[in-house]
Amino acid sequence: MTKSFDRVAASCRVAALLAGFALAGTAAYAQDLTAQVMDAASEPRGTVTVSPLLTGGSLIVLDLTGLPPGTHGVHLHETGSCEGPEFTSAGAHIAGGHEHGVMGQGGAHPGDLPNLHVPENGALKVEYFAPAVTADLLMDGDGSAIVIHADPDDYTTPPTGNSGARIACGVFAGE
Numbered sequence: 638m639t640k641s642f643d644r645v646a647a648s649c650r651v652a653a654l655l656a657g658f659a660l661a662g663t664a665a666y667a668q669d670l671t672a673q674v675m676d677a678a679s680e681p682r683g684t685v686t687v688s689p690l691l692t693g694g695s696l697i698v699l700d701l702t703g704l705p706p707g708t709h710g711v712h713l714h715e716t717g718s719c720e721g722p723e724f725t726s727a728g729a730h731i732a733g734g735h736e737h738g739v740m741g742q743g744g745a746h747p748g749d750l751p752n753l754h755v756p757e758n759g760a761l762k763v764e765y766f767a768p769a770v771t772a773d774l775l776m777d778g779d780g781s782a783i784v785i786h787a788d789p790d791d792y793t794t795p796p797t798g799n800s801g802a803r804i805a806c807g808v809f810a811g812e
């Protein structure tokens with residue numbers, strides 16, 4: 638009687654230990670990634686934080702200042718490099734084998750994000766869920782970057798939604 642009780646307790650302990658390992662592994666991978674955003678003149682323009690969620694997807698918080706008023710496309714790009722003033726070093730969008738645009742054929746890229754509507758004072762804080770953005774996508778060998786464009790993303794036209802020049806960029810840090 639006592640013996641089988643002990644065995645149950647022991648197996649519970651093993652299960653708890655395994656659960657602990659699994660949680661620790663996931664938690665280590667799901668830390669926040671923060672990008673310090675710079676414009677083409679290397680002036681700081683705020684931060685973007687991506688929090689990969691244990692339930693899937695990510696929470697993205699953009700806290701930006703000094704941007705030109707108006708509507709701007711913003712995406713997660715595939716390379717963790719922001720060499721101004723053109724920021725082409727950030728590469729293309731994180732595509733995940735998809736085409737561009739939530740309204741495009743075969744879309745969307747996991748890195749496609751909603752447009753930013755920047756008010757007259759140039760400052761904007763916004764947060765939203767990005768269901769297709771995972772730590773695996775962001776933290777591959779060459780990292781990733783957030784890129785803000787001069788024009789709105791039309792959510793359709795490959796490869797960038799006609800969003801124009803890259804006006805600000807930030808590399809995600811954290812491993």
Ligand SMILES: [Cu+2]
Nearest residue numbers: 711712784797
């Ligand atoms: Cu882009």
